[in-house]
Amino acid sequence: xxxxxxxxxxxxxxxxxxxxxxxxxxxxxxxxxxxxxxxxxxxxxxxxxxxxxxxxxxxxxxxxxxxxxxxxxxxxxxxxxxxxxxxxxxxxxxxxxxxxxxxxxxxxxxxxxxxxxxxxxxxxxxxxxxxxxxxxxxxxxxxxxxxxxxxxxxxxxxxxxxxxxxxxxxx
Numbered sequence: 001x002x003x004x005x006x007x008x009x010x011x012x013x014x015x016x017x018x019x020x021x022x023x024x025x026x027x028x029x030x031x032x033x034x035x036x037x038x039x040x041x042x043x044x045x046x047x048x049x050x051x052x053x054x055x056x057x058x059x060x061x062x063x064x065x066x067x068x069x070x071x072x073x074x075x076x077x078x079x080x081x082x083x084x085x086x087x088x089x090x091x092x093x094x095x096x097x098x099x100x101x102x103x104x105x106x107x108x109x110x111x112x113x114x115x116x117x118x119x120x121x122x123x124x125x126x127x128x129x130x131x132x133x134x135x136x137x138x139x140x141x142x143x144x145x146x147x148x149x150x151x152x153x154x155x156x157x158x159x160x161x162x163x164x165x166x167x168x169x170x171x
Contacts, residue, residue: 019109022068022080028056029077030063030070037079037096045133046161047154051094062094069113071097071106081110083117089125089166090118111144118169126167132160141165 022030031054038051059082062068066084070077078101082094092114097106111126118126130137132151146167151160 016073017078017106017109018072019069019113020072022063022070022082024060024063026070026077027060027063030068030080030082031056031059033077033080033098034059034094034096037098040099041134042136043133045131047157049131051096054094059094066091067117068094069110069117071101071109073101079106079110081107081114083114085121086127088123089127090114090121090123092126092128095128107140108144111141115167115169124169126169128165129162130165132163138163138165 034051034054038049041049059068062082062084066082068080068082071079079097080094081092081096083090083092085091092111095107095110114126118124126146127149128141128146129152130141132138138148142165144167146165148163149166150164152162152164153159154161
């Protein structure tokens with residue numbers, strides 16, 4: 001895969017990686033990466049993540065509705081984060097890092113790109129959700145400045161399954 005438009009103002013090189021906006025052309029590769037990353041989680045979740053069902057078509061629709069950022073290394077897509085508008089907040093979803101690229105700050109680079117997007121849109125908040133069964137993910141987002149705001153249950157579940165996190169952006 002080639003890095004398209006890597007020289008634009010939209011692309012930023014961080015730690016040998018290029019972070020840039022995803023386009024619908026990237027959707028097939030992004031869907032494959034999302035499925036791979038979610039399948040490689042440390043433990044299965046109940047209910048299983050809907051990320052495992054993403055397709056190029058479903059990701060293209062999400063990119064078209066909102067947007068996303070990808071991290072590329074050596075021309076290969078190694079991480080993605082999608083976003084959408086949710087009222088007065090930018091909602092981040094499907095933060096996915098290839099298993100071999102984890103632990104190198106790639107997720108933080110994508111969150112930083114989402115923060116910049118929110119600020120450019122005049123938004124003061126970013127939200128995301130993570131599974132309670134994966135506390136390491138919640139800790140990662142806490143290190144990025146997010147705090148737990150509430151917990152939710154998936155449809156059909158009595159107990160909470162998901163934490164809703166928020167980051168308030170300063171000036």
